[in-house]
Amino acid sequence: MPCSAEAHYVIEGVGGFPGGFLHPLLAPAHSLLLVGLGLLIGQQSARDRRILILLFVLAALGAIVAVAFAATADNADLAVLLAATLAGLLAAAGYRLPVVVPALIAAPAAAALILDSVPAVISPSETLLALAGSLIAAGAALFLVTAVTAEPQHQWQRIGVRILAAWIATVAILVLALRFTR
Amino acid sequence: MRAILFFVLNAALMTPAFAHGGEGITGGFLGGLAHPLFGPDHIAAMVAVGLWGAFLGAPAIWLLPVVFPLVMAVGGVLGILGVPLPYVEIGIALSAVLLGMMVALAARPPLIVAAVLVGAFAIFHGHAHGTELPGGADPVAFALGFVVATGCLHLAGIGFGLLARWPSGRLAVRAAGAAIAVAGLVFLGQSA
Numbered sequence: 032m033p034c035s036a037e038a039h040y041v042i043e044g045v046g047g048f049p050g051g052f053l054h055p056l057l058a059p060a061h062s063l064l065l066v067g068l069g070l071l072i073g074q075q076s077a078r079d080r081r082i083l084i085l086l087f088v089l090a091a092l093g094a095i096v097a098v099a100f101a102a103t104a105d106n107a108d109l110a111v112l113l114a115a116t117l118a119g120l121l122a123a124a125g126y127r128l129p130v131v132v133p134a135l136i137a138a139p140a141a142a143a144l145i146l147d148s149v150p151a152v153i154s155p156s157e158t159l160l161a162l163a164g165s166l167i168a169a170g171a172a173l174f175l176v177t178a179v180t181a182e183p184q185h186q187w188q189r190i191g192v193r194i195l196a197a198w199i200a201t202v203a204i205l206v207l208a209l210r211f212t213r
Numbered sequence: 214m215r216a217i218l219f220f221v222l223n224a225a226l227m228t229p230a231f232a233h234g235g236e237g238i239t240g241g242f243l244g245g246l247a248h249p250l251f252g253p254d255h256i257a258a259m260v261a262v263g264l265w266g267a268f269l270g271a272p273a274i275w276l277l278p279v280v281f282p283l284v285m286a287v288g289g290v291l292g293i294l295g296v297p298l299p300y301v302e303i304g305i306a307l308s309a310v311l312l313g314m315m316v317a318l319a320a321r322p323p324l325i326v327a328a329v330l331v332g333a334f335a336i337f338h339g340h341a342h343g344t345e346l347p348g349g350a351d352p353v354a355f356a357l358g359f360v361v362a363t364g365c366l367h368l369a370g371i372g373f374g375l376l377a378r379w380p381s382g383r384l385a386v387r388a389a390g391a392a393i394a395v396a397g398l399v400f401l402g403q404s405a
Contacts, residue, residue, distance in 0.1 A: 059242075059351065059353035059354045059357060060353050063353065063357070120283075123279055123283065186271075190274070190275035193275060193279055194275060194278050194279055194364065194367075197278070197279040197280075197282045197283050198282055198360045198361065198364055200282075200283060200286070201282040201283060201285060201286040201289075201356075201360050202353065202356040202357050202360050204286040204289070204290060205286055205289045205290065205293065205342075205343065205346060205352075205356045206352050206353050206356055208289070208290040208293040208294060208343070209293050209346060209352045211294075212293055212294060212295075
């Protein structure tokens, strides 16, 4: 898997905060998750959207704290893809859901995204800086996708969101299958 | 007529589904993007899905392009896991024949029938892609590329299919469907 939890810089030589900031934006699996989750959250009510984004940020913060206490997760990439699959499928269905359903995806997704962004072989302080960058970029990307897709004015926008979500789920399912064959 | 001639000549001169054989293109997003575009049978079927969706109107116009990639993923998983699926290339060619015929005949079956028909053929397309996927250097980017390409082919079909709102456009769309069906027959002859 290209986005597994192994030591990785998305751009060679760019570490620390900038490297962490770029990671969720340039790692394909992370981008997939953020767009899929953003589409799902964008379909919920305004109140639920705020709750879900806040929950995502809090869960990511929790994961950073866990990393500070030396927590690791070998299969975080798997959880990222699984969350992208579920978010894509639910967004493709296009229903407004009880807030607990997207919350059950958003919180683990945020934690998995952070745990899958941990750079290796650098100092603890640089790790935390990198993860802070990842948190800010992921939160901003999620907010942007949600804001752009929330309350669509036209039917074609609703259709576009559902088609895009179906594509995201498809890619995530295929890569998950690939992950299990390796 | 030009469009029909183009499709028939294109179909006659090209080898069916050679992009599904695993040669050549592997790699990241660009490789995935190019992958469906090098299979004329795949292109014909994808465009036909979009054409038919537009022809049927809402909700088929969005339901078919949503159903197709999701069911395609099932076929893709079978391909990745190495589960054999008989007659994949014949199934892909048949998809062009039948979907093209549906458009040419202006068929308006119940939505569930259209979705099942499109979904059934999506399994063959997905299996071909799934078999190819493990060769990609970056599977996420590769899968993203070919799903985007597939979606763009649907959009091209939908865009052209929207001409069916006008009488002459309707004729053009049905002619395109007929051309796809004829091309599908050529693919079928080559893969049988």
